[in-house]
Amino acid sequence: MDLVNHLEGRLLFAVPKKGRLNQATLDLLSGSDIQFRRETRLDIALVKNHDLALVFLPAADIPTFVGEGRVDLGITGRDQVAEHEALSPPTEDTGVEEVLDLGFGKCSLQVQVPEKGSITHAKELVGMNVVTSFVGLTEKYFAHLEGQEHQNGVMNGDVPLKHKLRTKIKYVGGSVEAACALGVADGIVDLVESGETMKAAGLKAIDTVVDSKAVLIKSKHPSNQKLVDLIASRIRGVISAQKYVLCQYNVPRTLLEAATHITPGKRAPTVTALEEEDWVAVSSMVEKNRIATVMDELTAVGATDILVLDIANSRTD
Ligand SMILES: Nc1ncnc2c1ncn2[C@@H]1O[C@H](COP(=O)(O)OP(=O)(O)OP(=O)(O)O)[C@@H](O)[C@H]1O
Numbered sequence: 001m002d003l004v005n006h007l008e009g010r011l012l013f014a015v016p017k018k019g020r021l022n023q024a025t026l027d028l029l030s031g032s033d034i035q036f037r038r039e040t041r042l043d044i045a046l047v048k049n050h051d052l053a054l055v056f057l058p059a060a061d062i063p064t065f066v067g068e069g070r071v072d073l074g075i076t077g078r079d080q081v082a083e084h085e086a087l088s089p090p091t092e093d094t095g096v097e098e099v100l101d102l103g104f105g106k107c108s109l110q111v112q113v114p115e116k117g118s119i120t121h122a123k124e125l126v127g128m129n130v131v132t133s134f135v136g137l138t139e140k141y142f143a144h145l146e147g148q149e150h151q152n153g154v155m156n157g158d159v160p161l162k163h164k165l166r167t168k169i170k171y172v173g174g175s176v177e178a179a180c181a182l183g184v185a186d187g188i189v190d191l192v193e194s195g196e197t198m199k200a201a202g203l204k205a206i207d208t209v210v211d212s213k214a215v216l217i218k219s220k221h222p223s224n225q226k227l228v229d230l231i232a233s234r235i236r237g238v239i240s241a242q243k244y245v246l247c248q249y250n251v252p253r254t255l256l257e258a259a260t261h262i263t264p265g266k267r268a269p270t271v272t273a274l275e276e277e278d279w280v281a282v283s284s285m286v287e288k289n290r291i292a293t294v295m296d297e298l299t300a301v302g303a304t305d306i307l308v309l310d311i312a313n314s315r316t317d
């Protein structure tokens with residue numbers, strides 16, 4: 001099938017075709033009941049149950065396609081959005097708008113130097129070689145550092161920023177952490193999550209350029225705003241379901257106030273009468289990362305039969 005000719009009238013949604021954000025994004029789409037079948041090696045997939053087509057692109061390219069309005073929606077890292085904005089500042093019609101923080105893909109873009117070296121502050125890298133895949137953000141970061149020197153009269157304010165930089169910033173597409181050991185760089189600017197890669201390469205972080213998480217973004221004038229809102233609402237439901245569990249328990253009515261103080265719910269807890277007199281059943285949404293403490297506290301106030309259930313999907317405010 002000639003997919004490109006079937007795109008007419010469909011909202012285009014860019015998803016990371018590989019890398020760290022790929023699987024979590026596919027899980028999110030599946031949880032949102034966005035049904036598609038991707039043919040081997042094809043980067044476009046028509047969605048069966050919506051006027052939507054998925055476009056599989058590198059995470060780094062997604063802000064460009066969405067920012068220029070070629071694609072309506074996208075999922076990528078906030079770091080990639082910031083990098084795109086550093087290289088192509090948004091105008092009235094171009095650039096992207098963040099719709100939702102998706103909660104996964106948490107990492108930070110950090111300035112790193114050899115652990116055993118003498119550099120302890122990013123300012124000491126001014127005038128040296130710095131290697132990165134994030135040239136836009138790194139130039140902006142060092143321009144700011146050098147700008148502090150500019151106030152002391154070191155830099156010439158008439159030359160365009162890029163050429164004013166004394167720090168030599170070089171682009172590499174991957175394995176950035178190898179640059180110092182190979183003698184290409186005095187420092188690097190690269191992503192850190194667990195810190196394992198940095199540690200293995202004998203590097204330490206000395207500053208953070210930007211913190212990142214995966215985000216849902218949209219173009220400034222999407223072709224179908226109603227469908228954008230529907231997709232965003234479905235994704236929001238899946239994220240909220242991932243964040244919460246449903247906690248159910250029985251408690252004597254006399255202890256209800258103390259118990260519901262522990263599980264106030266998103267709006268209010270659901271309280272149902274039990275066949276056994278003076279007892280009630282309570283059901284309430286609780287943040288997943290608090291549930292162990294909440295169960296301890298409920299037990300301490302006299303609640304019994306405490307059950308915790310996963311939420312498959314939700315639609316809450
Ligand atoms: N270690 C990590 N932990 C969590 N999120 C990360 C991590 N590394 C990268 N990311 C996020 O995933 C995005 C894509 O990075 P990733 O390295 O997977 O890209 P990629 O598309 O596979 O490109 P490349 O081929 O350059 O590796 C990053 O911009 C960042 O938002």
Ligand SMILES: O=P(O)(O)OC[C@H]1O[C@H](OP(=O)(O)OP(=O)(O)O)[C@H](O)[C@@H]1O
Pocket residue numbers: 019020174175176177190191192193194195196197198
């Ligand atoms: O702090 P950590 O948990 O070790 O993660 C950080 C690493 O993850 C990313 O690279 P990735 O493994 O995606 O490969 P890449 O170097 O090809 O980008 C990033 O560029 C770091 O190298």
